Amino acid sequence: MSDKTGTPIRDAATVIVLRDRESRPRVLMGQRGAGAAFMPNKVVFPGGAADAGDAAVPLAAPLTPLCAARITEDAVSSHPNVLATTAIRELFEETGQILGRPGDWPGTPPSDWTDFAATGHVPDASALQFVFRAITPPGRPRRFDARFFLVDAGALAGDPDDFSAASDELSHLQWVALDEVRAHDMPFITEVVLAEVAARAADPEPPASVPFFRNDDEESLFLRLGKRAPLSGRA
Template sequence: MTAADPQPDKSALRDAATVIVLRRDLPAGPSVLMGMRGAGAAFMPSKYVFPGGALDAADAAVPLARPLPAREAARLALDAPEGIAPALAVAAIRELWEETGLILGTEAAWQGPVPEDWQGFAASGHCPSAAGLRFVFRAITPPGRPRRFDARFFLVDVGEIASDPDDFSRACDELSHLHWVPLTEARALALPFITEVVLTEVQALLTYPRSETASIPFFDNRGPRATFARLG
């Protein structure tokens, strides 16, 4: 960017992906992976969140060893830019890798040049796999916030993770206190409102599994008034 280039509007709405990794083999019962954002973060400072972040332009060019299930891809495409579903899946896998060091992938040789963000991932002998991702929630940040995202929340079982689920040694420093939080204890943490809502949805899915024809909850804050809709 040159001095003459316009500065990006950091409050502009950006597509994003968030990953809820579910683990059911712990003594405390079903748990999800969470970490705390830094106190100086512009978006949700000092709050516990799931791994996730904004879609990068390069995500659309990253190959998936195993694609999203057709049903998930179709639902992600609803009321969204054409062709965005695979890129959102890649963003979810990339953010999980960057923020936790966990590998959601399958053993395979990388096809073509490896992007800089994926060097460590590829060096592990894996390529990203979206086959285990389940689209469960969508939410748009309300106007007036310093950062705004059109976030898609994916649920994935820890069994899909190809690395040690307790090894966060390769994580960046964006999230601290990474740990598995029992669903029964999660609300004792400092959570953003939308994270509480999504946790409620996850608990409901575990108690009353949703049929394949059920729709996806969507908090839509694009207009002057927040609306709750369902996709699919």
């Protein structure tokens, strides 16, 4: 998919890992580098664009039917579990955290998954909850159709404070309390997503409807997947 200027709009997935729901909720965030082409210096959640190899990766368990149905709504192509796989890969690459079950891969993993497979785990999407979708506005050097997934830190396979296996894509990895998160330099859309996360922090169930910040070439709309009416009209 591309916009009218020919800029490709790539599928992407972002992961919001939440811990301490019942006391003082915190989310896992890191800082993008100053030289990054997209959102330099910003504090963000781990995430990135889908890779071709993600479609060939086996899942120990898929997304829930509700989350899969919401992802396919108003989408050009239907590949909810591929986006979930992307989310798991990006989480591992950028933080070293594993969302998976112990097990053997049925064949040779794609090159981007070699290190994940070496941990002895197969990716597991069952704990991911689809909670937000946003398309990057026109005029940006890169545009993404990003799906945001929420997952409880209790679903991680290892120590949630161990970032020793992380790449250098994000620096200053840390658990940020929701009541202090606005002290950080974040993209606008991250602030919007965090407001949704804060509202859902006490509810462990996946949402029946999902906010969708749709930026077309002509207009921007806040919609809700699962409900056809706009949330607040044109932005």
